[in-house]
Amino acid sequence: xxxxxxxxxxxxxxxxxxxxxxxxxxxxxxxxxxxxxxxxxxxxxxxxxxxxxxxxxxxxxxxxxxxxxxxxxxxxxxxxxxxxxxxxxxxxxxxxxxxxxxxxxxxxxxxxxxxxxxxxxxxxxxxxxxxxxxxxxxxxxxxxxxxxxxxxxxxxxxxxxxxxxxxxxxxxxxxxxxxxxxxxxxxxxxxxxxxxxxxxxxxxxxxxxxxxxxxxxxxxxxxxxxxxxxxxxxxxxxxxxxxxxxxxxxxxxxxxxxxxxxxxxxxxxxxxxxxxxxxxxxxxxxxxxxxxxxxxxxxxxxxxxxxxxxxxxxxxxxxxxxxxxxxxxxxxxxxxxxxxxxxxxxxxxxxxxxxxxxxxxxxxxxxxxxxxxxxxxxxxxxxxxxxxxxxxxxxxxxxxxxxxxxxxxxxxxxxxxxxxx
Amino acid sequence: xxxxxxxxxxxxxxxxxxxxxxxxxxxxxxxxxxxxxxxxxxxxxxxxxxxxxxxxxxxxxxxxxxxxxxxxxxxxxxxxxxxxxxxxxxxxxxxxxxxxxxxxxxxxxxxxxxxxxxxxxxxxxxxxxxxxxxxxxxxxxxxxxxxxxxxxxxxxxxxxxxxxxxxxxxxxxxxxxxxxxxxxxxxxxxxxxxxxxxxxxxxxxxxxxxxxxxxxxxxxxxxxxxxxxxxxxxxxxxxxxxxxxxxxxxxxxxxxxxxxxxxxxxxxxxxxxxxxxxxxxxxxxxxxxxxxxxxxxxxxxxxxxxxxxxxxxxxxxxxxxxxxxxxxxxxxxxxxxxxxxxxxxxxxxxxxxxxxxxxxxxxxxxxxxxxxxxxxxxxxxxxxxxxxxxxxxxxxxxxxxxxxxxxxxxxxxxxxxxxxx
Numbered sequence: 001x002x003x004x005x006x007x008x009x010x011x012x013x014x015x016x017x018x019x020x021x022x023x024x025x026x027x028x029x030x031x032x033x034x035x036x037x038x039x040x041x042x043x044x045x046x047x048x049x050x051x052x053x054x055x056x057x058x059x060x061x062x063x064x065x066x067x068x069x070x071x072x073x074x075x076x077x078x079x080x081x082x083x084x085x086x087x088x089x090x091x092x093x094x095x096x097x098x099x100x101x102x103x104x105x106x107x108x109x110x111x112x113x114x115x116x117x118x119x120x121x122x123x124x125x126x127x128x129x130x131x132x133x134x135x136x137x138x139x140x141x142x143x144x145x146x147x148x149x150x151x152x153x154x155x156x157x158x159x160x161x162x163x164x165x166x167x168x169x170x171x172x173x174x175x176x177x178x179x180x181x182x183x184x185x186x187x188x189x190x191x192x193x194x195x196x197x198x199x200x201x202x203x204x205x206x207x208x209x210x211x212x213x214x215x216x217x218x219x220x221x222x223x224x225x226x227x228x229x230x231x232x233x234x235x236x237x238x239x240x241x242x243x244x245x246x247x248x249x250x251x252x253x254x255x256x257x258x259x260x261x262x263x264x265x266x267x268x269x270x271x272x273x274x275x276x277x278x279x280x281x282x283x284x285x286x287x288x289x290x291x292x293x294x295x296x297x298x299x300x301x302x303x304x305x306x307x308x309x310x311x312x313x314x315x316x317x318x319x320x321x322x323x324x325x326x327x328x329x330x331x332x333x334x335x336x337x338x339x340x341x342x343x344x345x346x347x348x349x350x351x352x353x354x355x356x357x358x359x360x361x362x363x364x365x366x367x368x369x370x371x372x373x374x375x376x377x378x379x380x381x382x383x384x385x386x387x388x389x390x391x392x393x394x395x396x397x398x399x400x401x402x403x404x405x406x407x408x409x410x411x412x413x414x415x416x417x418x419x420x421x
Numbered sequence: 422x423x424x425x426x427x428x429x430x431x432x433x434x435x436x437x438x439x440x441x442x443x444x445x446x447x448x449x450x451x452x453x454x455x456x457x458x459x460x461x462x463x464x465x466x467x468x469x470x471x472x473x474x475x476x477x478x479x480x481x482x483x484x485x486x487x488x489x490x491x492x493x494x495x496x497x498x499x500x501x502x503x504x505x506x507x508x509x510x511x512x513x514x515x516x517x518x519x520x521x522x523x524x525x526x527x528x529x530x531x532x533x534x535x536x537x538x539x540x541x542x543x544x545x546x547x548x549x550x551x552x553x554x555x556x557x558x559x560x561x562x563x564x565x566x567x568x569x570x571x572x573x574x575x576x577x578x579x580x581x582x583x584x585x586x587x588x589x590x591x592x593x594x595x596x597x598x599x600x601x602x603x604x605x606x607x608x609x610x611x612x613x614x615x616x617x618x619x620x621x622x623x624x625x626x627x628x629x630x631x632x633x634x635x636x637x638x639x640x641x642x643x644x645x646x647x648x649x650x651x652x653x654x655x656x657x658x659x660x661x662x663x664x665x666x667x668x669x670x671x672x673x674x675x676x677x678x679x680x681x682x683x684x685x686x687x688x689x690x691x692x693x694x695x696x697x698x699x700x701x702x703x704x705x706x707x708x709x710x711x712x713x714x715x716x717x718x719x720x721x722x723x724x725x726x727x728x729x730x731x732x733x734x735x736x737x738x739x740x741x742x743x744x745x746x747x748x749x750x751x752x753x754x755x756x757x758x759x760x761x762x763x764x765x766x767x768x769x770x771x772x773x774x775x776x777x778x779x780x781x782x783x784x785x786x787x788x789x790x791x792x793x794x795x796x797x798x799x800x801x802x803x804x805x806x807x808x809x810x811x812x813x814x815x816x817x818x819x820x821x822x823x824x825x826x827x828x829x830x831x832x833x834x835x836x837x838x839x840x841x842x
Contacts, residue, residue: 157647157650157651161601162597162600162601162604162650163597163598163601165597165650166594166595166597166600167594167597169590169591169594169653170590170591170594170595173587173588173590173591173594174587174588174591176583176584176586176587176588177584179583179587180582180583180584180748183583183748188748188751188753188754191753191754192751192753192754193753194753215760218754218755218760219760219763219764221754222749222750222754222764223764225749226578226749226768229578229583229586229749230578230652230653230654231651231652231653232590232651232652232653233651327601327604327609328643328646328647328650329643330609330613332609332612332613332614332615333609333612333613333639333642333643334639339636339639339640342640343640343643343644347647
């Protein structure tokens with residue numbers, strides 16, 4: 001694996017003051033911000049693991065400036081390619097055409113600085129923060145379902161001719177180091193004593209030991225990894241957890257596209273479903289610790305997963321009818337829509353099967369791997385936290401090893417409710 | 422679909438005399454051919470559908486010079502990209518490292534002329550010609566099986582790390598026009614009234630009409646097309662029929678790599694198996710028309726298919742043990758080889774399932790599509806020919822629609838023998 005990545009000529013790490021000078025050089029940004037650069041302010045609000053983010057505000061408006069560092073922001077001796085921002089920008093621009101209104105607009109891109117300047121999403125907050133706080137998002141399932149159906153359908157062979165699609169595959173193949181990192185941290189790291197793994201200890205020590213000796217789970221993870229590496233079904237986000245959505249009560253946007261790749265559709269759907277399950281399973285911990293009634297949010301989360309899937313598949317089937325332009329179902333062969341719809345339904349069943357496995361893998365890695373989630377981390381009492389984590393871990397293990405037990409979202413949700421009792 | 426392809430600066434169609442002048446400019450080739458260029462002779466021996474081929478001989482040895490034309494050789498108003506030779510050369514060079522000894526060596530490459538100069542394979546003949554003549558090749562199944570195991574394993578995620586493999590995926594993604602052509606002629610054209618389709622008429626008219634109304638067959642073909650477009654399992658040949666092997670009684674080489682792509686392993690395996698089935702099914706026609714005893718060659722062909730599969734899978738499993746370097750089964754997770762071998766066996770079952778479907782699709786397209794095979798064309802009596810073609814067509818239709826009926830090569834061969842009675 002490559003570990004020495006070229007840094008662009010002229011690259012420098014930006015600070016709140018130097019980022020303003022860069023933005024001032026771009027007339028499109030000065031128009032958005034308004035007034036003179038001296039009237040602008042920048043505030044570093046880096047939040048994710050990977051990058052620097054500045055909120056920049058001027059008299060007329062604001063922008064978000066995201067700079068890729070030559071390392072991982074939270075682990076500075078872990079070198080990481082600045083080029084990831086190039087794939088993020090390419091993916092965002094593609095998504096603006098595939099799923100308009102569901103991603104922030106790219107306002108400017110400075111490759112030499114690894115800097116993307118994006119539409120400011122305000123008053124949006126990160127979905128995961130809202131879920132930890134017990135908030136309900138009535139439009140989330142529909143809007144995230146729309147994002148999935150539009151982005152996954154329109155990047156696929158159902159919508160694109162072979163030349164166009166393969167050009168996109170080639171365009172994103174260069175993001176291989178990030179793909180390899182995903183493969184490591186999702187499908188390998190959690191199943192052995194990887195150096196940066198952690199878990200609620202000693203409460204989960206036995207569970208971790210069991211997982212590391214669980215050949216069936218390891219083989220299931222390896223098979224999911226194989227699908228991740230070989231199924232170029234569509235342009236996927238590649239890290240679509242609940243921290244990759246910015247939301248208000250009425251709006252939902254997907255962000256953080258630096259992991260984008262051509263991969264299996266079920267990986268995006270599964271990431272979201274798995275993280276919604278973590279949010280749901282964790283609620284009882286927050287309820288107990290904070291003395292809050294979390295039944296409204298758990299009731300909503302329970303419905304959100306089937307609603308998301310229903311919206312996604314309905315949208316996908318609808319696009320299949322209206323945008324059958326990829327040569328997958330040529331008009332010369334199929335004069336009626338019923339057989340096409342049947343084939344798309346069978347395809348979506350296969351996406352669901354993938355999604356169950358990927359969801360399980362994503363849940364496992366957030367409990368015993370390198371990178372954890374606030375849904376559990378915000379539960380202070382380790383016994384209480386470990387109890388919820390164990391429930392999630394066992395369900396997730398079953399989801400990767402016994403996928404056939406969960407043939408549809410309703411069955412999955414019923415099983416989740418049963419193990420939470 | 423793109424139909425206007427750039428022709429390299431300085432490109433010209435070569436003739437027997439002008440090709441000699443080009444070769445004379447390359448010191449490596451002059452060393453192979455020996456003597457002065459005036460002592461060389463070139464003979465055009467174009468045989469396949471696509472390209473010009475010259476055999477060039479000098480006092481010390483010979484070479485094969487293959488020039489890609491800006492059109493399809495046998496259909497001159499069908500424009501086709503000269504760049505295909507670039508992918509052929511890239512694939513041959515890759516295959517020389519993956520499957521040494523099983524492909525001709527690239528001696529020189531002149532991109533501006535679309536010209537690849539290859540090791541002369543002599544006294545080899547095209548395998549299909551040998552099969553039509555009733556010849557037996559005792560080493561074919563083993564050597565073709567070796568080609569499949571070495572090429573398919575070593576181009577896959579089992580052998581290559583993610584960065585290396587994705588770079589190869591990107592390298593070959595540009596060969597998209599040839600992939601789109603394969604998709605058209607294999608998975609679409611045979612199932613409707615495509616302009617250049619032909620078949621033994623009127624004998625097969627009812628069969629063709631039935632196929633064009635056969636929704637199950639069309640849906641099966643569409644699903645196989647989807648796999649062909651989305652499964653980047655390995656660097657595959659992309660057109661591995663019996664006309665793409667040059668053979669002697671002791672040696673087997675794969676040629677004609679211009680269709681190379683990252684695709685499903687079962688497509689290569691299926692192309693060969695399907696064409697061996699066509700060769701086998703056609704033998705009774707040759708036997709009757711020529712008054713020859715074809716039992717020895719049919720007995721051998723019946724065994725060749727299971728032997729090929731056995732050799733391929735044994736070689737693949739062996740490589741899985743010796744060259745487990747792709748990160749698919751990390752040593753940190755799998756300290757013993759038994760679980761890895763089990764996973765590879767399940768993977769090979771999935772390759773077999775794909776291969777049965779692809780074999781069926783390849784058989785159908787050779788009987789009712791644009792491009793036919795000498796196995797049937799060499800049977801002069803149309804009634805006799807159509808009788809053999811119908812047997813192949815019905816078996817092939819079952820292979821794409823009812824794949825589960827053929828869980829292994831022995832079952833497939835038994836079914837083929839039954840329908841030939």
